Amino acid sequence: MTDLATRPESRSTAHSKRSEIKGEPVTAVVARELSGAQLLIEMLERQGVTCIAGVPGGANLPMYDALSGSDIRHVLARHEQGAGFIAQGMARVTGKAQVCFASSGPGATNLITAVADAHLDSVPLIAITGQVPQAMIGTDAFQEIDTFGLMLPITKHNFLVRSAEELLEVIPAAFELALSGRPGPVSIDVPKDVQNEKIRVTGLPAAGTRQPDPQVSQQDVDELLERITAAKKPVLMIGGGIVYANATEHLRTFAEQMDVPAVQTFMGLGVLPSDHPLSLGMLGMHGAPFTNLVLEECDLVVGLGVRFDDRATGKVAEFCPNAEFIHVDIDNSEIGKVLQPVQSIVADVGSVLEKASNCLQSQKNSRWRQRVDQLRNNHPLLLDGNDELFRPYGAIAAVAELVDDNANITTDVGQHQMWVAQAYPFVRPRQWISSGGLGTMGFGLPAAIGMALAMPDRTTICFSGDGSLMMNIQEFATAAEHNLNLKVIVLNNNHLGLVRQQQTLFYNKNLSAVKFEQRTDFPAVARAMGMAGLDLSDCEDPRQALREALTQPGPCLINIPIAETEMVFPMVAPGGANKDMITSETSVCGPATAAGDQSPGASA
Amino acid sequence: MSVANPAILKLTVRNHPGVLSHVCGLFARRAYNLEGVMVRPVRDDKTLSRMWLLVNEEERLTQLIRQTEKLVDVVSVEQHSMEGSAFEATQEYFI
Numbered sequence: 001m002t003d004l005a006t007r008p009e010s011r012s013t014a015h016s017k018r019s020e021i022k023g024e025p026v027t028a029v030v031a032r033e034l035s036g037a038q039l040l041i042e043m044l045e046r047q048g049v050t051c052i053a054g055v056p057g058g059a060n061l062p063m064y065d066a067l068s069g070s071d072i073r074h075v076l077a078r079h080e081q082g083a084g085f086i087a088q089g090m091a092r093v094t095g096k097a098q099v100c101f102a103s104s105g106p107g108a109t110n111l112i113t114a115v116a117d118a119h120l121d122s123v124p125l126i127a128i129t130g131q132v133p134q135a136m137i138g139t140d141a142f143q144e145i146d147t148f149g150l151m152l153p154i155t156k157h158n159f160l161v162r163s164a165e166e167l168l169e170v171i172p173a174a175f176e177l178a179l180s181g182r183p184g185p186v187s188i189d190v191p192k193d194v195q196n197e198k199i200r201v202t203g204l205p206a207a208g209t210r211q212p213d214p215q216v217s218q219q220d221v222d223e224l225l226e227r228i229t230a231a232k233k234p235v236l237m238i239g240g241g242i243v244y245a246n247a248t249e250h251l252r253t254f255a256e257q258m259d260v261p262a263v264q265t266f267m268g269l270g271v272l273p274s275d276h277p278l279s280l281g282m283l284g285m286h287g288a289p290f291t292n293l294v295l296e297e298c299d300l301v302v303g304l305g306v307r308f309d310d311r312a313t314g315k316v317a318e319f320c321p322n323a324e325f326i327h328v329d330i331d332n333s334e335i336g337k338v339l340q341p342v343q344s345i346v347a348d349v350g351s352v353l354e355k356a357s358n359c360l361q362s363q364k365n366s367r368w369r370q371r372v373d374q375l376r377n378n379h380p381l382l383l384d385g386n387d388e389l390f391r392p393y394g395a396i397a398a399v400a401e402l403v404d405d406n407a408n409i410t411t412d413v414g415q416h417q418m419w420v421a422q423a424y425p426f427v428r429p430r431q432w433i434s435s436g437g438l439g440t441m442g443f444g445l446p447a448a449i450g451m452a453l454a455m456p457d458r459t460t461i462c463f464s465g466d467g468s469l470m471m472n473i474q475e476f477a478t479a480a481e482h483n484l485n486l487k488v489i490v491l492n493n494n495h496l497g498l499v500r501q502q503q504t505l506f507y508n509k510n511l512s513a514v515k516f517e518q519r520t521d522f523p524a525v526a527r528a529m530g531m532a533g534l535d536l537s538d539c540e541d542p543r544q545a546l547r548e549a550l551t552q553p554g555p556c557l558i559n560i561p562i563a564e565t566e567m568v569f570p571m572v573a574p575g576g577a578n579k580d581m582i583t584s585e586t587s588v589c590g591p592a593t594a595a596g597d598q599s600p601g602a603s604a
Numbered sequence: 605m606s607v608a609n610p611a612i613l614k615l616t617v618r619n620h621p622g623v624l625s626h627v628c629g630l631f632a633r634r635a636y637n638l639e640g641v642m643v644r645p646v647r648d649d650k651t652l653s654r655m656w657l658l659v660n661e662e663e664r665l666t667q668l669i670r671q672t673e674k675l676v677d678v679v680s681v682e683q684h685s686m687e688g689s690a691f692e693a694t695q696e697y698f699i
Contacts, residue, residue: 333670
């Protein structure tokens with residue numbers, strides 16, 4: 001790599017600061033000889049990394065050799081995808097960048113799904129892979145794959161490290177990039193010869209940290225406040241950006257002072273407690289009827305840390321037909337991507353809300369609030385069966401009743417995920433963690449392991465389904481090995497439930513490849529891997545059994561059978577407008593809606 | 605020139621291995637055709653490269669420029685006229 005000190009001023013502020021620090025003896029005056037691998041581990045320690053999930057293999061042996069002498073705790077996953085999601089769980093629940101390790105070839109390809117998932121949900125994940133020695137790159141060597149090329153479209157940035165010296169720049173840069181602006185994953189591919197290369201080090205560069213965010217001007221804040229004040233029917237749309245900006249308190253103050261009701265995206269759940277008077281719950285495909293109906297009537301939508309995802313907006317042309325949009329986001333490329341706002345602010349949403357809160361005059365929107373409450377009363381979210389333990393909403397309510405607000409919640413992907421998103425009483429940000437953008441089945445269990453590792457004082461609950469759980473079930477052994485306080489609740493219908501639901505609603509009930517002919521005994525699998533496991537349908541007093549399972553520390557699998565005919569309602573057909581909500585099996589317009597799907601792809 | 609409504613982008617990028625993949629990959633995966641690409645190191649500064657892109661001007665071009673600006677190794681992006689561009693000077697090589 002070229003000498004950083006001579007590089008001209010870069011537009012990206014990401015690299016300029018470190019260049020002045022490099023070379024200065026910060027920690028040691030005497031030169032030490034380190035291998036690239038030792039240097040890598042030392043720099044990770046310096047970044048504050050305390051726990052790494054990974055799997056060793058041929059091409060990252062030197063890293064593991066160096067890791068054994070470190071204070072960093074290593075969690076040996078049973079599959080690299082598990083390692084990626086364990087690190088994600090730690091990152092999502094703490095907001096800090098977290099690291100996963102894998103070897104070359106299949107190790108790297110197995111990480112891909114977890115990295116892509118982090119990319120779509122803006123999670124600061126650092127994926128460090130071993131690579132074959134540089135002399136063998138390009139020869140189709142054993143376990144050689146173009147990791148750089150594979151990671152390129154699914155990371156914020158990625159590196160192939162060509163010398164041990166380059167690590168001095170790459171490691172801090174990776175953390176800085178992962179954490180700055182809109183967070184995201186960074187991958188670092190390190191050939192084995194680079195790991196083994198000896199280097200004399202006189203000092204280490206400063207750790208990479210989040211760089212200052214773009215600031216909002218007073219003029220923009222004034223305009224924002226004027227537009228909201230002028231609106232008759234304003235709504236805030238709250239997304240994951242609020243969570244990532246740690247802006248929850250500013251948001252609550254702002255919403256209350258301006259008296260504006262707020263819808264939450266899937267990623268924004270928990271920012272407003274679900275029982276907050278201004279909370280309208282989740283919008284979109286599985287939003288409550290009144291939530292989507294409020295959006296039909298509103299005249300201004302203020303998007304705060306959102307990206308107007310298609311699961312939230314439905315058919316964009318018909319989204320909020322009477323409204324103008326304001327868009328506040330830290331990522332300039334999100335502005336105008338889906339819809340054209342009348343005002344946009346590219347800045348940290350927390351600083352915008354803070355500045356606005358300091359200069360706003362509190363107001364009341366009594367008429368609009370009355371209308372919203374009227375819609376809420378007339379078109380509520382119906383939680384059918386929420387007093388029955390062996391029905392989806394009932395199982396979720398029973399769990400929520402038994403654990404307090406300290407519990408952290410994650411899910412896999414499918415019907416159970418949407419039921420939890422709709423019905424769980426979230427009260428704080430980062431209490432809720434789920435795979436939103438990529439929708440990865442298999443996310444839940446390893447993510448729960450990461451959450452439990454990062455926050456051992458909280459109970460971690462993973463709601464899963466029998467389809468999703470199978471996709472990373474090997475991580476039961478990892479959870480048991482570390483005796484983590486996590487509970488996996490399987491809402492078990494022995495089907496790929498959300499696919500079954502779509503086939504039922506949109507494909508003339510032609511149920512194709514959605515039933516598991518071979519039923520799996522999940523409690524037995526859990527026990528075989530060292531966890532506790534029980535089936536509530538086998539228990540004389542299932543509620544008492546659930547209570548005991550949730551309150552006893554340690555990992556436990558709780559199987560709750562439900563009927564395969566249960567569905568998530570309301571549902572907006574993929575590609576349909578949010579006002580066209582299907583509320584029962586008999587209220588479907590017909591299979592034609594499926595043909596209008598703008599966004600093909602599995603939604604399990 | 606076969607492009608119906610040509611637009612030309614002049615990029616300054618860090619002269620790193622992989623930067624061409626980052627830029628071309630972005631256009632490919634966002635389904636925006638690149639009609640022409642020319643790239644060489646900047647004459648007086650070998651740490652930088654100049655990349656010329658020829659694209660069809662569509663409504664989404666602003667969006668693509670914003671995405672391109674986000675790439676870590678991209679220093680600047682500007683729209684340029686055909687006149688005085690690398691493509692104007694080299695048309696005879698593409699007959």
